[in-house]
Amino acid sequence: MSGVTSRERRARHTTMPPAPGPRRRRGSGRRWRGYRAVVSFAGFLVVWHVAAEYLVANPLFLAGPISTVQAVGTMWADGTLQQDLLVSADEFLKGFGAGLVAGVLLGLLLGTSRRAKDYIDPLINGLYATPLVALAPLFILWFGIGETKTVLLVFMLVVLPIAINTDAGIRATDPQHLEAARSFGASRLQLFTMVRFPTSVSFLVAGIRMGIGRGLIGVVVGELFGSQSGLGYRILVSSQYFQTDVLLAGVLIFSVTGVLLVKIFEWLERRVAPWQSGQG
Amino acid sequence: MLRPFRRRPAGGQNPIDAPLPPGTSPLLEIDGLSVGYEVGGAFTTVLDGVSLTVEDGEFVCVVGASGCGKTTLLKTIDGLIAPSAGEVRVSGRTAHPRHGDMAVVFQQDSLYPWRTVLANVRFGLDVRGRRSAETDARSRECIELVGLRGFENHYPHQLSGGMRQRVNLARALAVDPTLLLMDEPFAALDAQTREVMQTELLDIWTKQRKTVVFITHQLDEAVLLADRVIVMAAHPGRIREEIRIDIPRPRDLHTKRGERFTAYVDHIWNLIEEEVRRSLIPGTAQETRTGA
Numbered sequence: 001m002s003g004v005t006s007r008e009r010r011a012r013h014t015t016m017p018p019a020p021g022p023r024r025r026r027g028s029g030r031r032w033r034g035y036r037a038v039v040s041f042a043g044f045l046v047v048w049h050v051a052a053e054y055l056v057a058n059p060l061f062l063a064g065p066i067s068t069v070q071a072v073g074t075m076w077a078d079g080t081l082q083q084d085l086l087v088s089a090d091e092f093l094k095g096f097g098a099g100l101v102a103g104v105l106l107g108l109l110l111g112t113s114r115r116a117k118d119y120i121d122p123l124i125n126g127l128y129a130t131p132l133v134a135l136a137p138l139f140i141l142w143f144g145i146g147e148t149k150t151v152l153l154v155f156m157l158v159v160l161p162i163a164i165n166t167d168a169g170i171r172a173t174d175p176q177h178l179e180a181a182r183s184f185g186a187s188r189l190q191l192f193t194m195v196r197f198p199t200s201v202s203f204l205v206a207g208i209r210m211g212i213g214r215g216l217i218g219v220v221v222g223e224l225f226g227s228q229s230g231l232g233y234r235i236l237v238s239s240q241y242f243q244t245d246v247l248l249a250g251v252l253i254f255s256v257t258g259v260l261l262v263k264i265f266e267w268l269e270r271r272v273a274p275w276q277s278g279q280g
Numbered sequence: 281m282l283r284p285f286r287r288r289p290a291g292g293q294n295p296i297d298a299p300l301p302p303g304t305s306p307l308l309e310i311d312g313l314s315v316g317y318e319v320g321g322a323f324t325t326v327l328d329g330v331s332l333t334v335e336d337g338e339f340v341c342v343v344g345a346s347g348c349g350k351t352t353l354l355k356t357i358d359g360l361i362a363p364s365a366g367e368v369r370v371s372g373r374t375a376h377p378r379h380g381d382m383a384v385v386f387q388q389d390s391l392y393p394w395r396t397v398l399a400n401v402r403f404g405l406d407v408r409g410r411r412s413a414e415t416d417a418r419s420r421e422c423i424e425l426v427g428l429r430g431f432e433n434h435y436p437h438q439l440s441g442g443m444r445q446r447v448n449l450a451r452a453l454a455v456d457p458t459l460l461l462m463d464e465p466f467a468a469l470d471a472q473t474r475e476v477m478q479t480e481l482l483d484i485w486t487k488q489r490k491t492v493v494f495i496t497h498q499l500d501e502a503v504l505l506a507d508r509v510i511v512m513a514a515h516p517g518r519i520r521e522e523i524r525i526d527i528p529r530p531r532d533l534h535t536k537r538g539e540r541f542t543a544y545v546d547h548i549w550n551l552i553e554e555e556v557r558r559s560l561i562p563g564t565a566q567e568t569r570t571g572a
């Protein structure tokens with residue numbers, strides 16, 4: 001290299017160390033955000049506690065946070081919680097897994113074939129706008145009161161956002177990226193695997209995140225209608241006996257599960273798509 | 281949708297084209313090239329009868345007013361755009377990206393955000409075959425050549441604009457092209473970084489003896505780098521003049537202070553000044569159109 005280069009490189013090292021710089025600032029920022037999250041969560045618990053103990057003051061209508069957590073303990077101790085969780089988790093995983101696979105495949109089809117998109121898009125838009133949980137009674141008619149109808153409901157709710165996002169991702173491919181690949185002699189298949197699909201990954205990630213939330217709704221609704229087990233069923237039964245502590249315990253477990261799933265997924269995302277972080 | 285259209289060749293041979301000495305065949309031959317775009321049913325001729333030959337190992341710069349068709353010319357050379365008339369031959373064969381004898385450094389930053397520096401540089405090799413220890417080693421060599429050792433595992437968004445353009449250059453060099461096509465690669469850089477990059481490019485060119493077609497807006501950049509400067513005219517795009525730059529090599533930034541250098545820059549500026557002015561005022565540029 002010329003002298004100018006080494007001079008420039010030296011300058012670069014003094015002003016910018018090779019290890020990506022802003023670690024310290026990001027760390028403290030994260031800690032602050034952590035504090036704020038704790039404050040807001042604690043505030044919520046206080047409001048809940050005050051409302052339950054002093055405003056409503058009737059455990060038949062609203063259990064407080066303390067008795068709710070106690071209910072979780074009791075359910076764990078007598079084993080009903082584990083049983084319910086197992087059933088619900090099983091339904092969720094089956095429906096979500098099938099929805100993910102089918103959603104990605106459908107998205108790939110939509111994203112690569114203009115004609116397929118013209119045919120399928122109106123249906124997808126219609127279905128996406130429909131509150132699909134309204135189909136739950138019909139699924140009971142078809143499949144009875146077993147697990148199948150809940151799995152199907154979860155599937156229906158998950159498949160659409162994933163398909164829509166995969167499709168959008170493939171279509172969002174930067175023409176500049178395609179042209180560069182073509183200039184290296186990339187085939188149509190390579191344009192797809194090396195450019196279009198990687199572009200769609202960040203969109204797919206957003207779709208999966210939506211799918212998690214919608215899938216959980218599917219589990220609850222599926223189990224509220226004609227089930228004999230699962231967390232949703234437990235919530236329904238407890239309302240019939242005015243056990244609001246058990247009811248809220250079920251809700252609490254759902255929300256904790258939702259948060260956990262999203263966190264696990266974000267961790268996965270950082271492993272699989274590290275370029276996403278720091279891109280705003 | 282835009283697509284190139286087919287049309288009969290409009291212009292003849294370029295009169296400036298000097299006849300080749302018998303026996304030598306040039307690396308790049310452009311012969312009566314016409315290219316147009318179809319936009320909304322109307323045809324626009326962008327290049328009309330462009331002929332040009334570039335010798336093996338030559339460094340050619342192309343300058344011209346904005347919109348005169350420089351990028352179009354480059355993409356047509358690379359085979360990304362099909363000409364409506366004429367032909368481009370590289371080493372005697374009709375140009376095609378699959379032949380793997382060319383590589384492009386584009387005007388815009390076209391790195392893949394999901395690939396690390398190493399993987400970006402390896403992209404062209406990945407297209408051509410399996411990833412292996414050799415392709416990794418070859419990519420590392422090119423990263424070192426452009427002065428980015430230590431940044432192999434960075435992602436593009438973690439790099440400065442100058443560093444990204446180095447990666448772009450390394451990606452093109454990695455496939456070991458006989459013909460390197462560069463479209464204003466330094467246009468987006470600040471003045472200092474650009475000067476550094478210019479001398480580095482000259483360095484690399486001296487070492488590797490690639491044939492380079494380099495598009496630029498900067499006349500001093502063109503004169504500094506080139507063996508020959510091609511001055512283009514617009515509406516339709518054609519070659520106006522070829523100027524051989526007789527300034528001895530090796531050249532560096534001091535070359536820019538020489539009298540010869542300034543004279544070349546002035547001469548080229550006089551050639552294109554009027555057109556540049558016209559391209560800045562909307563509505564005055566007349567376009568050649570043929571009805572649909």
Ligand SMILES: Nc1ncnc2c1ncn2[C@@H]1O[C@H](COP(=O)(O)OP(=O)(O)OP(=O)(O)O)[C@@H](O)[C@H]1O
Nearest residue numbers: 282317318319326345346347348349350351352353
């Ligand atoms: N894809 C396209 N479809 C239609 N017209 C195009 C297309 N690309 C370029 N053109 C037109 O062709 C002409 C030449 O464009 P080109 O990009 O080759 O110019 P250029 O000399 O590279 O300009 P610049 O110096 O600004 O990069 C312009 O008038 C432009 O509007």
Ligand SMILES: [Mg+2]
Nearest residue numbers: 350351352387
């Ligand atoms: Mg251009």
